Amino acid sequence: MTREELVAQIAKKKSFLCVGLDVDLNKIPEHLLKEEDPIFAFNKAIIDATAPYCVAYKPNLAFYEAFGVKGIQAFEKTVSYLKENYPEQFVIADAKRGDIGNTSKMYARTFFGEYNVDALTVAPYMGEDSVTPFLDGYDGKWVILLALTSNKGSFDFQLTEDENGERLFEKVIKKSRQWGNDENMMYVVGATRGEMFKDIRKVAPNSFLLVPGVGAQGGSLEEVCKYGMIKDCGLLVNSSRGIIYASNGTDFAEIAGQKAKELQAEMEALLQS
Amino acid sequence: MTREELVAQIAKKKSFLCVGLDVDLNKIPEHLLKEEDPIFAFNKAIIDATAPYCVAYKPNLAFYEAFGVKGIQAFEKTVSYLKENYPEQFVIADAKRGDIGNTSKMYARTFFGEYNVDALTVAPYMGEDSVTPFLDGYDGKWVILLALTSNKGSFDFQLTEDENGERLFEKVIKKSRQWGNDENMMYVVGATRGEMFKDIRKVAPNSFLLVPGVGAQGGSLEEVCKYGMIKDCGLLVNSSRGIIYASNGTDFAEIAGQKAKELQAEMEALLQS
Numbered sequence: 001m002t003r004e005e006l007v008a009q010i011a012k013k014k015s016f017l018c019v020g021l022d023v024d025l026n027k028i029p030e031h032l033l034k035e036e037d038p039i040f041a042f043n044k045a046i047i048d049a050t051a052p053y054c055v056a057y058k059p060n061l062a063f064y065e066a067f068g069v070k071g072i073q074a075f076e077k078t079v080s081y082l083k084e085n086y087p088e089q090f091v092i093a094d095a096k097r098g099d100i101g102n103t104s105k106m107y108a109r110t111f112f113g114e115y116n117v118d119a120l121t122v123a124p125y126m127g128e129d130s131v132t133p134f135l136d137g138y139d140g141k142w143v144i145l146l147a148l149t150s151n152k153g154s155f156d157f158q159l160t161e162d163e164n165g166e167r168l169f170e171k172v173i174k175k176s177r178q179w180g181n182d183e184n185m186m187y188v189v190g191a192t193r194g195e196m197f198k199d200i201r202k203v204a205p206n207s208f209l210l211v212p213g214v215g216a217q218g219g220s221l222e223e224v225c226k227y228g229m230i231k232d233c234g235l236l237v238n239s240s241r242g243i244i245y246a247s248n249g250t251d252f253a254e255i256a257g258q259k260a261k262e263l264q265a266e267m268e269a270l271l272q273s
Numbered sequence: 274m275t276r277e278e279l280v281a282q283i284a285k286k287k288s289f290l291c292v293g294l295d296v297d298l299n300k301i302p303e304h305l306l307k308e309e310d311p312i313f314a315f316n317k318a319i320i321d322a323t324a325p326y327c328v329a330y331k332p333n334l335a336f337y338e339a340f341g342v343k344g345i346q347a348f349e350k351t352v353s354y355l356k357e358n359y360p361e362q363f364v365i366a367d368a369k370r371g372d373i374g375n376t377s378k379m380y381a382r383t384f385f386g387e388y389n390v391d392a393l394t395v396a397p398y399m400g401e402d403s404v405t406p407f408l409d410g411y412d413g414k415w416v417i418l419l420a421l422t423s424n425k426g427s428f429d430f431q432l433t434e435d436e437n438g439e440r441l442f443e444k445v446i447k448k449s450r451q452w453g454n455d456e457n458m459m460y461v462v463g464a465t466r467g468e469m470f471k472d473i474r475k476v477a478p479n480s481f482l483l484v485p486g487v488g489a490q491g492g493s494l495e496e497v498c499k500y501g502m503i504k505d506c507g508l509l510v511n512s513s514r515g516i517i518y519a520s521n522g523t524d525f526a527e528i529a530g531q532k533a534k535e536l537q538a539e540m541e542a543l544l545q546s
C-alpha cells in the first residue's frame with residue numbers, strides 16, 4: 001500500500017487507529033475455545049466489529065508462534081481474511097525481525113512474499129544490511145523500524161547519547177533515512193512520552209510513525225497528536241488490549257467495536273483541530 | 274543445560290563447534306526434494322554425520338518460517354530429533370527475538386516451554402524488560418544476546434561511543450550482566466574482527482560467547498581463540514554454510530561430516546595450546 005492510499009483511508013475514515021491483534025487464549029471469551037480455530041474466530045469477530053473505525057491491523061507474531069503450527073495457521077488465515085474482505089486495511093506484522101543480509105532476505109520473502117502483509121516491524125541493532133533486504137524489490141511494502149519504544153527498557157540504550165549529544169534513537173532514524181524514504185519506512189515511537197515527539201519530528205519531519213502505548217500502557221493520544229501529527233497525519237496509533245479485551249463475555253466483539261468507535265471519535269476531533 | 278554440562282561436552286569432544294542449520298531448499302541436494310519433508314531429511318542426515326564433532330546446533334528460524342507451517346513443523350521435528358537422539362547437544366534457536374515484557378514472555382514460553390531449546394538469541398535494543406522474561410523461571414535455559422555482530426551493518430550502531438567513550442556493544446554487555454549471569458547469558462560476537470575479542474573480554478571476562486562469521490563470512494578461528502578463549506573455553510564457534518553446503522551431491526552428509534571433523538581437529542589443537 002502506498003502512502004497516498006494510506007493517507008486517503010485516514011481521511012475517509014477520519015481515523016488513524018491501528019488495532020493490535022495480540023490474541024491470548026487465556027484472555028479470550030470462553031465460549032470461543034470450543035471453536036475449531038479459536039484465535040481466528042476471535043480475530044474475525046474483532047475485525048468485523050472494528051473495521052469501520054480503523055485503518056490498520058497489527059497482529060504480533062509472538063502471540064501466534066506461541067501456539068506452534070496452529071498459531072501460524074491462525075495468523076495466515078487472519079491476514080488472508082483481511083486481504084480478501086478489507087483490502088483497504090494496512091496490515092502490519094509486528095515481528096521485530098532483523099538479521100544478517102541473507103537471513104533478513106528470507107524473512108522479507110516470508111512476510112512480504114508469502115504472507116503479503118503491508119509492513120513489518122524491524123529491529124535496528126544490526127544496521128543497514130539487516131534492514132535493506134526488506135526494502136529492495138518490495139514496492140508498496142514498508143519497514144517499520146524500532147526507534148523509541150514504549151517500554152521501560154527503552155531507557156537502557158535508546159536514549160544513550162554519543163559524543164556529540166545525539167541519542168541512539170535519533171541516530172537510528174537519521175541513518176536509516178539513507179536506506180529508505182518516507183514512502184517505505186516508518187518508525188515505532190512509543191506514546192508513553194508525548195513530548196519526545198517534538199524531538200522525533202526534528203529528525204523525521206515527514207515520516208509516518210507507528211505509535212504503541214496508548215491505553216493499557218498509559219500514553220496520551222492528545223499529547224501524541226500535539227507533538228507528532230503532521231499535514232497528512234503521519235501517525236498510526238495502536239491500541240491492543242484496550243480494544244480487544246474490553247469485554248470477555250459473548251459481547252466481546254460489540255464492546256471492542258464500541259471502544260474502537262470511541263477512539264475514532266477522539267481521533268476525528270484531533271484531525272480537525 | 275548448565276554451563277558445567279556444556280563445558281564437559283566441550284572437553285569430551287575436544288570441540289566447541291556449533292553447526293548452523295540454515296536450510297535453504299534452493300541449496301540442498303536435489304534428490305532430497307522428493308522426500309515428504311526435505312528440510313527435516315536434510316537436517317537429520319547432517320546431524321547424524323556431524324554430531325561426533327560438535328557440541329551445539331543452531332537452526333535459524335528465518336529459514337524455517339520461510340516455508341510457513343511446513344517449515345515450522347520441520348523446525349519442531351529437528352529439535353525433537355536432537356533432544357531424543359543427541360540429548361548432550363546444546364540447541365540454540367537463532368531467532369533474534371525481543372519485545373515488550375508481556376510479548377517477550379510469550380516468546381519465552383514458545384521457545385523454552387514448547388520447543389524446549391536450550392538457548393535463544395535475543396536482540397537488545399528494547400532493553401531490560403524485553404530480555405528478562407527469557408531468564409525468569411527458566412533454569413538451565415540461556416539468553417544469547419546480540420552484542421557485536423559479524424555483518425557490515427554492525428558498524429552502524431554497535432560501535433557508537435557514548436560521551437564517556439563506551440561503545441554500544443560494551444554498554445549492552447555491561448548492563449545485561451546485571452540482568453543475567455554467566456550461567457544463563459551468553460553474547461553473540463562476530464568472528465570477523467578477532468582483535469575485538471580483547472575488548473569483549475574486558476567487559477565479559479567469564480561469559481560464553483557465540484561466534485558466527487567463521488567460514489563463509491571470513492573470520493579466523495585462530496584469532497578468535499587467541500583473544501577470546503578462556504579457562505573453560507568460553508566459546509561456541511558457529512559454522513553454517515561452510516559445513517552444510519560443502520557438497521550438494523548425494524554425498525552431502527558425508528562431506529559435511531568431513532568438514533565438521535576438520536574444524537574439530539583445528540579446535541582440538543587450539544584447546545590444547
